Ligand SMILES: Nc1ncnc2c1ncn2[C@@H]1O[C@H](COP(=O)(O)OP(=O)(O)OP(=O)(O)O)[C@@H](O)[C@H]1O
């Protein structure tokens with residue numbers, strides 16, 4: 001094994017954990033509302049800017065900023081649902097309308113961020129770049145270790161929440177069958193709100209973590225959203241373990257794919273994988289074959 | 296009167312599905328709703344429990360007007376629907392499905408339901424055991440994902456789930472659907488047993504004759520209207536009903 005390979009592997013896992021977080025949030029929301037919430041991408045961007053504001057402008061410490069930014073992202077998600085999707089639900093809008101609305105929200109909020117912070121690149125990192133740790137010939141920085149650790153902890157929390165708690169079970173019930181959930185006494189609106197809160201907190205967390213690692217800009221959410229959706233689809237749309245698997249798979253494929261070819265091909269690899277999956281295994285790794293996909 | 300439905304009219308967009316129907320159910324009864332496909336029987340059940348919003352009319356449960364209430368708000372009042380076509384939580388186990396039936400009474404949202412709660416409002420285990428004694432097959436399958444059960448077993452889960460909180464009024468939409476013909480008798484015996492346990496039942500059935508044999512009273516639906524209503528015994532003896540609705544010549 002050579003050093004380049006090991007370094008690419010490290011990069012792959014870091015990218016994968018970010019994709020997995022975005023895909024997880026997307027999936028949590030998709031499971032209850034059953035449409036593609038594109039504005040998820042701008043919640044990720046907002047997470048990064050919340051962190052920037054708290055750390056750089058308000059001088060709060062990292063841990064507190066991380067936590068508060070996730071809370072703010074959750075609130076943003078709930079607000080998007082309350083002021084855009086909820087009124088549409090009341091009118092029994094079609095999925096196409098939801099899709100267009102979610103694009104609209106994406107563009108509106110992205111422009112709002114640009115208006116407030118400017119279009120230029122911002123950076124949270126201050127002081128000199130610290131030397132990373134050497135590990136099997138690769139270099140891994142403290143921030144990268146933080147990204148990996150935080151993602152894994154969030155995934156474990158989400159899993160325990162969904163599997164074990166009463167609220168998590170109710171969310172699974174709504175995902176399986178909203179009518180059946182309603183007749184056993186579960187308020188569907190409440191579960192939708194909860195899923196927006198949790199899903200958006202996860203997107204926010206991904207944005208916060210990436211802001212510790214790289215520069216941020218208002219348009220960063222678009223490609224992150226695409227990667228998250230690709231990860232969710234190849235993992236099996238609606239599957240929670242699938243979202244994690246898809247995220248790491250995509251990170252690996254992209255980063256190991258450029259071992260022999262130029263790095264400019266990264267996005268191309270992601271879309272090639274998506275297309276291959278759509279052709280030969282549209283239900284992804286862990287999705288259910290029978291389920292009709294509604295976008 | 297446990298349930299009173301007055302002048303209910305339901306449209307699907309512009310299509311009239313139920314026109315000005317009225318019906319009543321008193322405590323302790325088994326009431327059957329029969330009639331051809333598309334007559335509006337399921338629509339009636341959905342409108343009663345709030346899954347559909349009627350254009351006009353009133354639904355009174357225990358004298359209280361429940362217009363505009365959603366199904367989840369009625370569960371606590373003791374009105375429970377088993378919808379058409381089973382609708383179990385496919386990715387959840389049989390046990391978890393039954394637990395969801397007690398959703399409204401279990402403690403805190405963040406608590407772990409399946410484990411023994413420290414201060415249980417109710418003993419879920421005890422409720423589940425009652426369901427298992429009604430449908431013993433489910434006991435053996437409690438850890439199995441409900442989506443992998445046979446259709447009859449899924450129907451048992453759906454009924455069992457609705458019975459967890461021992462509702463005052465149980466609405467059953469085609470309970471015998473999915474059961475093999477020689478088990479349909481048993482299903483109706485179970486329904487009778489549930490009824491004797493103190494749950495009033497309003498059911499919709501394609502097995503019209505069988506339903507009327509077990510019911511106290513019946514309503515015969517015909518394209519959005521009630522064509523006949525009477526004691527079940529009388530309906531079974533009514534020539535017109537027998538000819539047009541029970542498939543006899
Ligand atoms: N969601 C809907 N949108 C439009 N029309 C509907 C809808 N659901 C039912 N209908 C129509 O309303 C009428 C009554 O349907 P309903 O399901 O109540 O019949 P039913 O008596 O339960 O029939 P079955 O015995 O086949 O279950 C039918 O003509 C049906 O096509």
Ligand SMILES: [Mg+2]
Pocket residue numbers: 336337338379468499
């Ligand atoms: Mg029906």
